[in-house]
Amino acid sequence: MRRHFLKSGLAAAMAYATGLPSGNVFAATHPIRIGLTPVFLVQRAGLLNRWNEYLSQRIRRPVNFVLRQSYQEITTLLLSGQLDAAWICEYPYACMEKELRLLTTPFYQGKPLYRVYLIVPQDDKHTRSILDLKGRLFAFSDPNSLAGYQLPRYWLHMLGVDPDHFFERTIITWAHRNSVQAVADRLVDGAAVDGYVWDMLSRFSPEITQKTRIVLRSELYGFPPMVTPIGLPEREATQIRGALNGMNTDPNGQEILSTLGLQRFETVSPAVYGDVRKIATVMGC
Amino acid sequence: MLLMHNLSFRYKIPLRAMALVLITAFSLTAVILASEYDNTRTIIFTEGDLLAQVLSENLRDPLRHDEVWRSYEIIHAPLVLSRSRADLTILVDPLLRIIASTHPGQFRMLTPVSTHGQDLEQVADAIVNAERQWQSVVSSPEPLNLTGKSHYFVVSPILSDGVFLGALVLRYPKNLYWPRFIDIGEHLGGITLGVLILLLPLSWFWGAKMAQPMVSIARCLGQVRHRIPTDTECHLYESEDELGQISSQLRLMFETLREKQTLERQMMNSERLAAIRRLAAGIAHEVNNPLGGMLNAISTHRKHGSMTERTTRTLDMLERGLKQIRDIVSALLVEARPETSYLAPVDINDVRMLILPDLQRKSAHLRWDVECEQPISLPASLIRQVLINLLLNATRAISEEGHVAMRLRQTAGMLDIQIGNDGAYFSPEKLGHLFESFQDISDGSSPLASEHQGMGLWITYQIVRQLNGRIDVDSRPGWTGVHVTIPVVDDPSLV
Numbered sequence: 001m002r003r004h005f006l007k008s009g010l011a012a013a014m015a016y017a018t019g020l021p022s023g024n025v026f027a028a029t030h031p032i033r034i035g036l037t038p039v040f041l042v043q044r045a046g047l048l049n050r051w052n053e054y055l056s057q058r059i060r061r062p063v064n065f066v067l068r069q070s071y072q073e074i075t076t077l078l079l080s081g082q083l084d085a086a087w088i089c090e091y092p093y094a095c096m097e098k099e100l101r102l103l104t105t106p107f108y109q110g111k112p113l114y115r116v117y118l119i120v121p122q123d124d125k126h127t128r129s130i131l132d133l134k135g136r137l138f139a140f141s142d143p144n145s146l147a148g149y150q151l152p153r154y155w156l157h158m159l160g161v162d163p164d165h166f167f168e169r170t171i172i173t174w175a176h177r178n179s180v181q182a183v184a185d186r187l188v189d190g191a192a193v194d195g196y197v198w199d200m201l202s203r204f205s206p207e208i209t210q211k212t213r214i215v216l217r218s219e220l221y222g223f224p225p226m227v228t229p230i231g232l233p234e235r236e237a238t239q240i241r242g243a244l245n246g247m248n249t250d251p252n253g254q255e256i257l258s259t260l261g262l263q264r265f266e267t268v269s270p271a272v273y274g275d276v277r278k279i280a281t282v283m284g285c
Numbered sequence: 286m287l288l289m290h291n292l293s294f295r296y297k298i299p300l301r302a303m304a305l306v307l308i309t310a311f312s313l314t315a316v317i318l319a320s321e322y323d324n325t326r327t328i329i330f331t332e333g334d335l336l337a338q339v340l341s342e343n344l345r346d347p348l349r350h351d352e353v354w355r356s357y358e359i360i361h362a363p364l365v366l367s368r369s370r371a372d373l374t375i376l377v378d379p380l381l382r383i384i385a386s387t388h389p390g391q392f393r394m395l396t397p398v399s400t401h402g403q404d405l406e407q408v409a410d411a412i413v414n415a416e417r418q419w420q421s422v423v424s425s426p427e428p429l430n431l432t433g434k435s436h437y438f439v440v441s442p443i444l445s446d447g448v449f450l451g452a453l454v455l456r457y458p459k460n461l462y463w464p465r466f467i468d469i470g471e472h473l474g475g476i477t478l479g480v481l482i483l484l485l486p487l488s489w490f491w492g493a494k495m496a497q498p499m500v501s502i503a504r505c506l507g508q509v510r511h512r513i514p515t516d517t518e519c520h521l522y523e524s525e526d527e528l529g530q531i532s533s534q535l536r537l538m539f540e541t542l543r544e545k546q547t548l549e550r551q552m553m554n555s556e557r558l559a560a561i562r563r564l565a566a567g568i569a570h571e572v573n574n575p576l577g578g579m580l581n582a583i584s585t586h587r588k589h590g591s592m593t594e595r596t597t598r599t600l601d602m603l604e605r606g607l608k609q610i611r612d613i614v615s616a617l618l619v620e621a622r623p624e625t626s627y628l629a630p631v632d633i634n635d636v637r638m639l640i641l642p643d644l645q646r647k648s649a650h651l652r653w654d655v656e657c658e659q660p661i662s663l664p665a666s667l668i669r670q671v672l673i674n675l676l677l678n679a680t681r682a683i684s685e686e687g688h689v690a691m692r693l694r695q696t697a698g699m700l701d702i703q704i705g706n707d708g709a710y711f712s713p714e715k716l717g718h719l720f721e722s723f724q725d726i727s728d729g730s731s732p733l734a735s736e737h738q739g740m741g742l743w744i745t746y747q748i749v750r751q752l753n754g755r756i757d758v759d760s761r762p763g764w765t766g767v768h769v770t771i772p773v774v775d776d777p778s779l780v
Contacts, residue, residue: 121390137394139354169395171353178354186390187357 031062032240035074035086037142037224038067038175047259054252058243069174071144078229085228085240091146093227094276095285100227102270103237104244107263108196112272113220115195116147119179119212121186127215130155136189138167139182141175145194146221146276148176152192154279177201184211196223200261222273226265241267294499298492299485306484310477317473318466325462326437329370330430333439333455336369337428341441341453344376348384348443348450353394357385360453371439373456379416379449381409398454404433405454412440412452420447435459498522502535513542569614576611580604605635612666627660627779628668628700633693636672643680644689652690661695662773667748668700674741675704675767682708682765698773700754705766711758719758720746745769 032055036048048065055063066083068074075092077083079099093100105112120127127133130152141148153163171188173179176197182188195217202209226244228237247253248264257264289297340359347355356376363369364387375386377398386392392401399409411431419426419442428441439455498521505519516539521532583604590596608626633655644651661668672691679689683706692703711719720742749756754771 173354178358182354182357185357187353187385187394188389 029061031064032059032085032236033064033066033083034240035066035068035077035083035088037071037074037086037088038069038177044259047256050252051256054247054250054256055240055243058246058250058253059239061239071142075144078227081229081231083229084232084236085226087224087226089142089145089147089224090222090273090276091150091280092144092285093225094146094273094280097270097277099230101230101232101237102273103226103228103241103267104265105225105268105272106223106260106265108223108261110263111220112223112266112268114147114223115220116151116192116218117195117198117214118152118190118192118216118218119183119198120190120215121183122211122213123186124189124213127190129216130190130192131159131161133190134161134166135168137187138170139173139179139188139191140170141173141179141191141193143172145176146279147192147194147218148173148179149192150279150283151218151221154283157282180208180212184208190215194224196261203261219275221276222268225273294496295493298495299488302484302488302492303481306481307477310473310480314470314473314477317469321465321469322462325465329437329457329461330439332369333371333437333457334428334430334441336363336371337439337441337453337455338425340374341425341443344443344453345445345450348376348378349445353385357389360385361387369455370457370461371455372436372458373454375405375454375456376451377409377412377454378451381412381452384451404436404438404456407431407433408438408440408454411438412442415440415442416449419444420449498524498528498532502528502531505535505539509539509542513539513546572614573611576607576614580607580611583607602635602638605632609666609669612664613670626665628663628665629660630655630657632665632669633657633672636669636676639673640676640680643677647680647683648686649680649683650686650688652688654691655693657693657695659695661700662775662779663700663752663771664776664779667752668771671745671748671769672702672704674745675702675769678741679704679706679708679765679767682706684708695773700769700771700773702769702771703766704769705764707764710762710765711760716758716760720756 034055052063052065066074066077066086068077071089071092074083074086074088075096078086078088079096085103093102108114118130120133138152140152143149156163156166171182173182173191176194179188179191179193180198180201183191198209198212198214226240228240244265245267247257289300292300340363343359344356346352347359360374360376363371364374371387373387373392375392375398376384378384381398382395383392383398385394392398397409399406408431411429415426415429425444426442428439431438431440436459437457439457441453441455443450443453501520501522505514505521508514508518516536519535519539521536522528523532583600587597587600592600637653641651676689676691683689688707690703690705692701694701746756749769749771752771754769757768759766759768
């Protein structure tokens with residue numbers, strides 16, 4: 001059902017393909033279009049410009065970053081061939097493994113893995129588990145996000161609770177950062193967020209994360225990967241992969257990586273996403 | 286209060302001027318603050334209406350799509366940008382439950398808005414009442430402006446195709462104008478202080494100037510109990526205004542009082558004189574008898590005694606002296622007018638002889654300038670009296686080795702006498718009252734401090750007046766001169 005939901009947007013998304021201009025160095029050539037989902041870094045236009053410049057130099061072609069509000073919009077663009085690559089959540093990747101090719105995965109804290117945090121407002125001293133949030137307000141980041149939607153629902157499901165009727169009310173914030181903000185502002189009583197985003201936020205905007213408390217850190221899951229449509233020519237896929245995987249050996253690339261809080265990009269085995277795949281099997285796509 | 290009541294106008298006027306400035310300043314401040322209060326309210330509602338309409342427009346789609354986060358971001362934006370003075374923004378659904386607010390911890394999602402205090406209950410009621418009206422309006426309806434207990438509220442409906450999706454509530458604290466009030470208060474306070482500082486010396490000066498005539502009047506009136514002050518002492522205010530009128534009336538009153546006083550004094554003197562006259566008449570009567578005896582004795586001695594030239598001269602002088610006494614004494618007797626004789630050169634010589642001892646006691650210098658060869662048709666005893674009185678006064682006035690001068694001429698039917706001295710002089714004030722009887726003309730510095738002299742001058746004046754003459758006194762530091770002129774007419778009574 002979820003897969004159907006993801007694919008239904010294909011036709012509508014045909015109209016979307018626009019992107020950031022990347023400068024005029026390779027204006028004659030067809031640009032590489034890379035989709036980005038709203039992680040915290042999209043607010044840092046300077047970082048995106050530097051990354052764009054780096055990739056253009058390495059690939060020797062202009063690069064367009066395409067930003068969309070929801071994971072679904074990026075996935076739709078990717079599947080309709082309007083994007084050459086995209087940094088997406090591991091859950092849509094796990095759902096559409098057949099249509100997508102795993103290009104490379106960022107390494108965070110030395111591993112291609114991250115944790116999901118269950119957070120509550122700082123002044124909530126009582127919540128010990130997600131079950132304590134029964135009948136409360138809860139924020140999801142995106143229906144296609146593992147951390148911000150599927151995982152907490154999976155936990156409830158595994159605890160024998162119907163996730164659709166567990167909370168009094170849930171809201172969608174369309175970004176992990178927004179979920180953290182919603183909890184910090186006490187708009188909601190809890191949220192599940194990407195641990196990497198929370199960590200990055202605590203580095204750049206500690207005043208927000210200070211107003212939240214981590215109740216639970218999940219086990220490790222595969223880090224959101226960089227993927228390409230299965231139909232992208234091998235040569236282009238290799239170019240992009242090479243550019244990303246070589247970032248840690250290039251001073252500019254290294255600087256971008258360190259701003260992102262990542263060590264490197266590295267192509268990993270799809271097996272890294274085995275646990276995600278299992279959840280997707282249970283929760284549906 | 287009593288202190289203020291009894292305070293001099295000198296202080297009352299500036300104090301009142303300052304009170305007036307303060308009252309004006311307070312009134313103006315109150316008016317400005319009231320208008321500022323109204324303005325602030327109008328500004329709040331105008332600003333609130335605009336903001337509410339813009340936000341409502343943006344909230345329509347998120348509400349339609351149940352996008353709580355997006356709605357939250359929209360209502361939060363003005364707060365983040367510090368563009369709104371609203372201290373609370375609430376978005377409610379058609380059931381009047383809170384969808385989102387700028388204080389989500391306090392105004393929790395899904396709680397009925399009416400449970401958040403009396404003001405918001407009133408807001409909820411207003412929304413219920415206005416809902417039907419909003420839905421019937423084709424274009425976007427105007428926001429509601431509500432005044433609660435402690436806040437103002439702007440409520441804007443969010444409609445889509447006439448369907449009520451919810452309402453946006455902006456709350457403004459009523460005390461928003463306080464900082465402005467304090468600011469205005471401080472400004473006006475400063476200005477008032479400045480004006481007061483400027484006005485203080487001005488009103489003090491003005492008060493002093495205004496109070497001065499009143500103070501003068503009060504002081505003058507205060508003196509009346511002891512004596513009537515002169516115009517020069519009073520410094521009364523001259524003007525056509527009320528105070529000026531009071532002053533001129535006061536001057537008139539003083540003048541009348543002075544005249545009355547003079548009259549009273551004259552009456553008293555007259556009574557006193559009448560008594561003296563009665564006494565003098567008695568004395569004169571008693572003196573006349575031995576006097577007659579003495580004159581008879583001289584006459585008898587002339588007829589029967591042995592007469593040397595020296596005796597003759599002595600007897601002549603004795604006789605003239607005794608006759609003068611008789612004339613003077615008879616002058617005191619109202620009923621008897623004594624026979625009197627022409628003024629002869631020998632009479633004037635007698636006068637000189639009579640005052641010489643006094644002059645010699647003071648080692649004074651006398652300048653005697655008399656041109657009188659023939660008898661003059663004037664009563665000898667009266668002229669002798671005038672001359673003796675004036676010369677004795679001059680002699681008393683001078684200090685040791687002083688100068689006294691006497692000049693006598695007969696010209697064109699006039700006897701002209703000038704007697705002067707370089708002794709103490711009369712002050713202009715005393716000069717005016719010189720010939721009043723029993724006038725105390727002593728002023729400490731003048732040796733003319735004698736009751737006799739007062740009487741002498743008065744008698745001199747009376748005699749000169751009786752002879753239709755005039756007497757002028759010119760007195761200044763270093764010289765005092767008395768000028769007497771008497772018309773010489775044929776008097777058949779003179780012998």
